[in-house]
Amino acid sequence: MSAPTVTAPPPKATPRPVLPPAARKARRRSAALGLVAWVAGLGFCLPAMWMLLTSLHAEPDAATNPPSLAASLTLDSYREFFGAGGGPTPWPSLINSLSASVFSTLLVLVLALPAAYALSIRRVRKWTDVMFFFLSTKMLPVVAGLLPIYLFAKNTGMLDNIWLLVLLYTSMNLPIAVWMMQSFLADVPVSIIEAAQVDGARLHTVLARVVAPIAAPGIAATALICFIFSWNELLFARVLTGVVAQTAPVYLIGVVTSQGLFLAQLCAASVVVSLPVLAAGYAAQDKLVQGLSLGAVK
Amino acid sequence: MKQRKGGVRAWATRAPLLPALVFLIAVTQLPFVATLVISLFDWNSLDPDARSFAGLSNYSSVVTDPELRESVFTTVLLTASVVIASVVLGLVLALLLDRTFFGRGMVRTLLITPFLIVPVSAALLWKHALYNPEYGLLNGALTWVGELFGDTSPVQPDWISDMPLLAVEASLVWQWTPFMMLILLAGLQSRPAEMMEAARLDGASSWQTFRYLTLPHLRRYLELGVLLGSVYIVQNFDAVFTITGGGLGTANLPYTIYQTFYQAHEYGLASAVGVVVVIGTMIIATFALRVVSSLFREEANRA
Numbered sequence: 001m002s003a004p005t006v007t008a009p010p011p012k013a014t015p016r017p018v019l020p021p022a023a024r025k026a027r028r029r030s031a032a033l034g035l036v037a038w039v040a041g042l043g044f045c046l047p048a049m050w051m052l053l054t055s056l057h058a059e060p061d062a063a064t065n066p067p068s069l070a071a072s073l074t075l076d077s078y079r080e081f082f083g084a085g086g087g088p089t090p091w092p093s094l095i096n097s098l099s100a101s102v103f104s105t106l107l108v109l110v111l112a113l114p115a116a117y118a119l120s121i122r123r124v125r126k127w128t129d130v131m132f133f134f135l136s137t138k139m140l141p142v143v144a145g146l147l148p149i150y151l152f153a154k155n156t157g158m159l160d161n162i163w164l165l166v167l168l169y170t171s172m173n174l175p176i177a178v179w180m181m182q183s184f185l186a187d188v189p190v191s192i193i194e195a196a197q198v199d200g201a202r203l204h205t206v207l208a209r210v211v212a213p214i215a216a217p218g219i220a221a222t223a224l225i226c227f228i229f230s231w232n233e234l235l236f237a238r239v240l241t242g243v244v245a246q247t248a249p250v251y252l253i254g255v256v257t258s259q260g261l262f263l264a265q266l267c268a269a270s271v272v273v274s275l276p277v278l279a280a281g282y283a284a285q286d287k288l289v290q291g292l293s294l295g296a297v298k
Numbered sequence: 299m300k301q302r303k304g305g306v307r308a309w310a311t312r313a314p315l316l317p318a319l320v321f322l323i324a325v326t327q328l329p330f331v332a333t334l335v336i337s338l339f340d341w342n343s344l345d346p347d348a349r350s351f352a353g354l355s356n357y358s359s360v361v362t363d364p365e366l367r368e369s370v371f372t373t374v375l376l377t378a379s380v381v382i383a384s385v386v387l388g389l390v391l392a393l394l395l396d397r398t399f400f401g402r403g404m405v406r407t408l409l410i411t412p413f414l415i416v417p418v419s420a421a422l423l424w425k426h427a428l429y430n431p432e433y434g435l436l437n438g439a440l441t442w443v444g445e446l447f448g449d450t451s452p453v454q455p456d457w458i459s460d461m462p463l464l465a466v467e468a469s470l471v472w473q474w475t476p477f478m479m480l481i482l483l484a485g486l487q488s489r490p491a492e493m494m495e496a497a498r499l500d501g502a503s504s505w506q507t508f509r510y511l512t513l514p515h516l517r518r519y520l521e522l523g524v525l526l527g528s529v530y531i532v533q534n535f536d537a538v539f540t541i542t543g544g545g546l547g548t549a550n551l552p553y554t555i556y557q558t559f560y561q562a563h564e565y566g567l568a569s570a571v572g573v574v575v576v577i578g579t580m581i582i583a584t585f586a587l588r589v590v591s592s593l594f595r596e597e598a599n600r601a
Contacts, residue, residue, distance in 0.1 A: 034399025040391055041405035047472065048411045050435055051423050063433035066442040111321055114314030122311050130315065132587055137326045139583035141533050143555045144572035145329030147336060147565060152329075171325035174318060203314060232416050235535045235552070239560060249418040253540065256422065263433070266426055270419035281414035282407065289480040293522055 055267035062264035077268035081255075090269070092244075093251035098276075100162045100237075100247060101230035104169035108177045108226050109219065111170070113207060116181035121193055121211070131182065138175040142235065150239055160242040168236050173226040180225070180291045184218025185211060221287030224280040231277055248273045330576065337569035344563045356570035366554065366571065370578075373532060373550040376463065380470045381527045385520060387471065388478025393508075395479070396486045413476035421540035424469040429457040429541075462546035466537050474531065478523045485519030486512070518593055525586035532579060551575045 019027070053069075054062045055078070061071035083089035115134075119127050149168065153159045188211055196210045212219060237247040246254075255269050281288065340352035360366050395406055412420070428435045437454045444452030458465045489512065497507045535552045542548040544557060551571060559568035 030397065030399070033394060033397060037391075037394040037397075037399060037405050038401065040394060041408035044472070044475070045408040045411050047423060047428060047435075048415055050427060051415075051419075054427055063430075065433045065438045066445065067435060067438040111318040115318035118311060118314040122314075124312050124315060128591070130319075132591070133319075134322065135587065135590065136583065137322050139529050139579055139586065140326055140330060141552065141572070141575050141579050143533070143535070143552045144333055144576045145326060146555070147559050147569055147572070148329040148332035150559075151332075151565075167325060171322060174322055178318060228414075232418075234418050234539070235556065238539075239556070249416060249536075252416075252418050252422065256426070261426060263426060263430075266422060270416070270423055274414070274416045274419045277416055278411070278414045281410065285407070285410065288410075289484045292477060293481050293484075293526060 051267045051270055054264055055271050057264050059262055059264045062267070077262075077264040078272070080262075080265050081268045081272065090248065090251055090272070093246045093248045094272075096162050096241075096245055097231055097248040100165040100169060100245075101227050103162075104166045104173065104230050105223050105226045107166065107170045108173045109223060112174055112177035112181050112222070113212070113219070114203070115178050116185050117207060117211060119178070120182045120185040121188065121190060131179065134175040134178045137171075142172065146235070146239060149236075153240055159240060160245045162241070162245045162247075164240055165233075165236060165245065165247070168240075169226075169230040169233060172233070173229055176229075176291065177222050177226055180222045181215070181218065183290065184215045184222070187218075188214045218287065221284045221291055224284040225288065225291040228277050228280050333569045333572050336565055337573050339566045341565040342563050343565055352566060356566045357574075359567055360570050360574055365549075368547065369549045369551055369554040370574075372463070372548060376467060376470075376534070376538075376548075376550055377528055377531045380467050380474060380531050381524055383467070383471045384474040384478045384527065385482075385523055387475045388523065389482050389516075389520075391475065391479040392482035392486055395483055409479060410476045412472050413474070413480075415473070417473065417536040418540060420473055421469060421537045424465070424472075425458065425541045429465055431456040458542060459546065462542050462548050466541050466548050469541065470531065470534065470537050474527055478527065481519055481523045481526075482516060485516045489515050518589065521589045522593065525582065525589055528582050529579070529586060532575075532582070551578075 056073040056075070057068070057071050058074050058076060061068045062077075080087070081090060083091075118124050119131060124130060149164075150159075153161075153164055158164045192214070193206060193210055196206050201209070232249065233247075234249045234253075237250050238253070241247060241250060252269055252273055255266060284291070337356055338351060338353060339349055340355065341349045391409060395402060395409070415423070426434070431437055431454055434457070436457060440452045440454065444450070455461075493511060494507065497511055502510075533552055534550065535556065538544055538548055538550050538553045539556070544553040549557070552575070555568050555571050555575070558564050558571060562568075
């Protein structure tokens with residue numbers, strides 16, 4: 001990182017670095033700002049840490065005023081959430097979320113990789129127009145197409161079916177994936193691809209053997225971001241699924257309404273549902289910005 | 299013959315694009331066309347026999363219905379306030395993180411966390427664990443601080459009913475500030491180091507460097523953050539649905555559409571609102587595309 005620092009490091013040659021007052025002042029200021037950053041970071045993370053702490057408390061200790069910090073920790077809420085008390089288990093909804101997210105991510109990659117290849121390495125004419133068409137579909141509010149999709153699903157018996165969610169999540173993430181991958185594939189040296197083509201490699205061979213391995217980190221980041229968005233989605237899942245294909249966010253809403261509020265259990269549920277996203281997000285941290293800003297910020 | 303050969307090659311170049319294009323047109327554009335058609339009908343699903351062509355009457359309902367007008371206003375207010383607050387906070391945090399200090403990577407990770415909590419979880423967390431008037435963390439902290447100062451009955455506001463829109467906004471600002479910070483931090487770190495060094499040697503104060511070098515450089519990143527944030531927050535459903543259930547004047551357009559078609563079964567009216575949202579979004583999107591395209595052109599020139 002080339003972050004400019006206010007204080008220059010003291011030259012090593014001098015035996016005792018006696019800093020001029022201005023530099024000492026600047027160093028104190030720098031340390032103070034570092035402290036401010038720490039406070040801000042902890043402050044922003046506080047609600048999330050509170051969620052974790054509450055989930056580890058027994059139900060009577062969770063809902064107290066003032067908050068009980070010294071209460072003993074227990075995994076009871078997690079056991080309860082996973083059905084230890086004989087209630088409904090979240091497993092089907094977690095598996096639905098996982099399948100919908102994974103299958104749609106795979107479908108996105110299969111569709112986006114060739115498209116990004118055509119747009120970045122073999123430049124199609126009017127490529128910027130095509131890029132902007134992809135982007136403009138992302139800006140079409142999803143609610144505007146929800147009703148026809150609902151009616152279509154109802155009349156074809158596809159309601160409460162995760163495959164419908166797979167298709168919709170794919171359309172939701174495809175534009176972002178094409179944009180992201182376009183910017184990652186642009187870094188693949190064209191000469192390597194041409195060499196492969198001279199050797200007689202067909203499109204799928206070039207993609208699988210040459211392009212994908214080189215662009216692997218970018219493709220992985222794209223996949224993680226698509227996974228996160230699919231896992232987080234609520235509106236489609238709420239309207240288009242019911243009992244069988246219910247996803248984790250829909251289940252989470254149900255935890256509150258059907259059983260009344262158990263704060264510790266609700267927090268445990270929220271932690272469990274957020275875990276895959278936290279893991280994927282921390283893993284993709286560096287590429288996250290580039291992906292979320294559609295590859296425009298490198 | 300020559301031309302035909304060129305045509306074949308052009309198709310071979312375009313072919314890898316087609317599956318993605320066809321898929322997107324089928325799944326996003328066709329439903330919208332259907333929405334346009336439905337918006338011209340008077341159609342309540344509880345009374346399907348009475349379905350009739352209504353022309354633009356649904357649109358005049360959108361314009362005249364006070365509740366719908368209020369939800370347009372709420373949407374604008376919610377989007378603008380969340381975007382502005384999260385950009386300003388994000389800028390401050392990005393400037394703090396742009397310096398070297400002990401544990402910078404750790405602080406960055408802490409700051410990203412709110413963005414990585416599933417939106418529904420985040421909304422439930424704010425509603426029940428923070429805002430709850432009896433045992434929420436906010437009032438718990440007020441009690442605790444009150445006790446420190448010997449106040450036995452500190453104020454215990456009912457956050458969601460006292461300030462419903464602000465309650466929704468605060469949770470969204472919490473979730474979106476990290477996103478803005480990440481984009482602006484990328485912008486800060488792409489500043490040319492020589493330029494900053496030169497300014498420092500010329501004796502520019504840190505405020506002058508910020509005002510005349512950093513801020514102009516960040517302009518595009520700020521625009522990008524504002525516009526992408528707007529596109530996402532205009533469409534927000536999770537927070538409104540979870541925290542207030544659209545009550546107390548917090549119903550935004552996505553929630554209103556959901557409610558109009560899912561609970562009131564007014565298909566024609568819901569579609570008309572949907573079309574209005576699309577027109578509004580298109581206006582924002584035109585600006586968004588222009589900004590992104592300028593960044594994009596810069597990158598294409600560099601490549």
